[in-house]
Amino acid sequence: MKEFQYVRPTSIDEACALKALHGSSAQFIAGGTDLLLEWRSEAVTFDYCIDLTHISELRYVCVSQDDIAIGPLTTLAEITEAEGGGPLLACLSRAARCMCTPQVRSTATIGGNICHASPCADMAVLLTCFDATATLRSVSGERSVSMGAFFAGVNETVLGVEELLTGITIPVPAARTEAAFGRATRVSTDLAQASAAVRISTEDDATVSAAQIVIGACAPVPVLSRAAGELLVGMNVAHPDRATIETAAARAEWETSPISDVRCSDEYRREVSEVLVRRAIDEAVGRLNVVPAAA
Amino acid sequence: MTSLNVNGRVHELEIEPHQTLAEVLRDKLGLIGVRVSCGEGECGSCTVLVDGRPTTSCLTLALQVEGKEVMTIEGLGNEDDLHPIQQAFIDEQGFQCGVCTPGIIMSSKALLDADPHPTTEKVTAALSGHICRCGAYPEIVRSVLHAADLMGGDCDC
């Protein structure tokens, strides 16, 4: 077990400069709830630990008409408490409440969740479903990456050695939109064996104009099935067609490539992810059918 | 030297970067009420409050809480001056072996500070990060509800 040095930047620029200086011998730490375990088991080693938690400019939830901007250092607890941000933020909030434990949520961050890029990372599934964009910055400049392109494999992202995730932006569709999320676990507090996120938009308040279906924990990265989403387009949410929903769920599952591990088998992941997609579609449809309260 | 604010007192301590908050609280400040069981953030026995939020001290680097307020069970009450939550746990016997107890009491404090009259569901959800291997869950829930009564909903304890 090696030692490491601890540095504490107080601005994004300072953090990027430190990372540029130390490169791959440095690790960013936010909540540390994944990183410290990996360091102890020697799955990762580093000489410098750059503590991001004192950079207040990375911690925010800003809602506008066009998008929801979330700072990567926003804790999962803060996400569970976020209000007034519309259906997508509400869905994110409900999902965060199912993750890990209240204590871990106090320090674990949304940025940490997606940068650690575990195949079962729940925020990753949702942000992919919501077509979020990640902003990455280094001393050389800034770029945006769609969440669909952000994840590269098991615990792998496209984040460069010197890059810092500085923003997550979720576009708010103009059309009426609802979202739902579900996860399958062995007992109540557990990593997801499989998860599913669904986002449905309607025009004329009844006809599906766009739908996005993502399955998590069933492949190295979240699996976005455009074909499955497209199957829902045109469906009337006031009279949802069961065959259409079941077919979309089956299509989404068909694109996954789950493995067997200590939590469950690949077969079970296939079976239950299809159920989760179907139920998430039902839930989103149900929410769309609730007449919104007068403003 | 690092300044840590623990239980209302500021301590100047030599802390190495890799040392967890749990380690520093136990080994440097003698606060053995911060129990370490699983050491990986699953069981909650190491729970302390950091700026009022229940936090897994075995997975938090001590250096990260500089400038924040840390509270452990020792800062909540003692044998001569029990906090109402501690009294409630005695009244309802919300423990058996006692290892998980300080952490659960700290999470309960955070819950009752935010919600002085929680429902059973809220209590259960707030304490979902705690494993009681002895299986005292019903008694623990009763203890927290009893604590809410003792605290009357309006005392700033």
Add this chain to the structure above:
Amino acid sequence: MTAKQGYTVVGKAIPVKDAKEKVCGTIKYPVDFELPGMLYGKIIRSTEAHARIKSIDTSKAEKVPGYVGVVTHEDAPDLDWHGVWFNYVGHIFDGIARFNGDEIGAVAATSKRAAEESLRLIVVEYEPLPAVFDEDEALLPDAPQVQAAGNAREPNVYEWGDLEAGKKAADHSVSADVKFGSQQMAPMGRNAAIAEWSGDDRVTLYTGTQSPSELRDGVAQAFGVSQSKVRVVGMPLGASFGEFWSNNFMMVACLLAKKMRRPVKIELTNAECMAHVKRRHNEHCRAGMGCTKDGEITFIDVYHIMDNGGYGFKVEVGYFNIDNWGARARSGRYECQGVSTNLVTGGCMRGVGDITMGSIVERMADQLAEKCGIDPVEFRIRNQIKPGDPLRQTWGKTLMRGDQEDWEKLMRRSGREAPKELLDNLPRLFHLSSGSSEGILRKGAEAFAWKDKFLGWGKPYKAVGPKRYAVGVGTGIHLCGEEMEGNTDAVVRIMKDGSAKLYCSVGRHGTSADTTQAQIAAETLGIPIERIEVETGDTDSCPWSRGSLASTTLFRTGFKTWAACLDARRQLLELAAQEFFVPSNPSKLDIKDGLIFSKDPACALGRGCGPSDKHVSISDVMTHMRADALGPTDSITGRPAFPMPPSSAFSRHFAAQFCEVEVDVETGQIRLVDFLVAQDSGTVINPKVFAGQIVGGAIVGAGFALSELLHFDDKGAVINANLSDYKVLRMTDWPSASTKTLWEEDPDPVGPFGARSAGEAPIAAAPVAIQQAVYNAAGVWVDLPMTPEKVLDAIKKAEGRDTARSTIIDRVPVSTPTSAS
């Protein structure tokens, strides 16, 4: 020993003695304990399941600042030591590793980090040996042998009646062939062993143990020193459930301390506690059961093997369902056999045998009940043991010197007489003395509204979408301690100021034994409980006593506590009568609140010591005795004056549990909706402690039913020695708000104030109730643990559905898949 009306502290839910320490976080567990000048030790563990140790190279480790030294098999005495109840037999180290993670050495350093770093740099060379991991394979003639004595222990058989006739007489028969994986204790708080040698080969060992006396013996045996040179200080520990009795890592700490000539602390990590100490056996149960069409059981036939892992030597798993179901069954045969494997030592965990084998016997009974069209509550009441019935588990027969009459003569002859009430109600050996499942089944069924929700076998009472709701009932049984490996004992000292201290070697692992023993003492002595202290773990002051295992403590240790206090009370009253009362007749006197008074107006206080003319305090009596330089002694020591009847030969405790489950038939997930935990353990000494024990047991049993399982890789290493992947139930998994408890207090003729033990039957009942409820909800019997995947697989198989892929896929146009990103 009959009704408990009018007691002062027995039956009262008084706060436990260490309540304040626990809620304030000041109670010290072994991990909190330090000695000046102490070194920190880490255990060198084998990464092979079976191997000879060729070399242990410490050359790199020696360069670590703070490194002090190592011990290996070359330092260990060439002596076997025996753990409690055959749960360990072996050397401290002998140069052979018998499971992946086995102790093969230890390193000491001046700090924890230096010890960890040194351990990392130690290089071990192995000569791998063939290994065996499965209990059935280990019985094959060509299996690798784990121990020099061979893998197979002697089969252990109990039988009664004519089994072949019983099979022929059965109108209905069922069978089962089920393997159980391991549950693990997963204790909170971990454990540590701190050892210090001094003087002439004297050693003190501080650790968390349920059995201080036996551990003391083990240390003496491991090192070949006199028992009088060994002191164990048993400390409070987390929920041990059988893990921490006498363990080899404790011996390792002693060995390291001996060689380093300094105190050494070895603190186990959670992973070590979960993977490298002990677990519940893997077990394989092959059984059959049959009954007449009226539901009378004609035979029970069980062949059960359990794996002892690397160092266990148990010959049978320990089970009492043979009594619960066998007492009234026409015939039966139970054969049990222990087998060694190259996995971490398997042994007793709470509810041993009855949670596994018992759940199979209960399931077969349920299947027979269904065939007969009989309600499961009714089927149990009809067939289960009642007081006076013969016991089939007759371990103790080998110990008895003669028959019932001989034993009763022994009881009556011993020292000063045992109380008349005990002698007038001596139990009939090898028959159940008291208690049964009947009362708790009837009352439990009523309290649970069973008749409203049990609509028949395999029928949920409610369905909402894919969720099915149904109820189930289960029973469990276990013994109340046994007399096989030694008696319990207790001693009480009355202090000059009228306070008292009780010395009884018990475990402090959450059962609050110190409090309940103090309640027994307080009631017997008439001294307020606040003035009674209890020493539980120091073998220098506690008499040798069987530890807190096999549900021994409340019944057997409690009996000795009661007996010791009766002796002290007799001495007090004799002295008081002689010095203070006229006429001097101790049988006229009584003690209450520490005050001695006469019950008979004809006997009065002759000489007083204070303002009262009715009583003298214990303190007055003691002070008077101490002032007499020619008197016998300055303190009163109470010792049991009569033997404890052999409890395995007459006493059992009973659990009945009712539960409601919700089964999601599309995902296989089970949710516990409602639970009623009922128990017959005779008189309840402390209702809050009791309720905690029975509900706590149910929750651990439910974990075994739903999710707990150790996974091993192909090298015999545990791969989920962590609480992320070894799933224990949390608050959100248990219906706390609707958990009900009830109990029947059929008083025991022997137990202190009629109390029997409580801790293990409840863990055995929970899995049965849940399994049956799942059957009623979803129509499938699922083996344990009933993970969502196993439940779903069972449902799909029962429906004849393809278990591999959803058939809906056939409707999907198969085109080139769109890439996900």
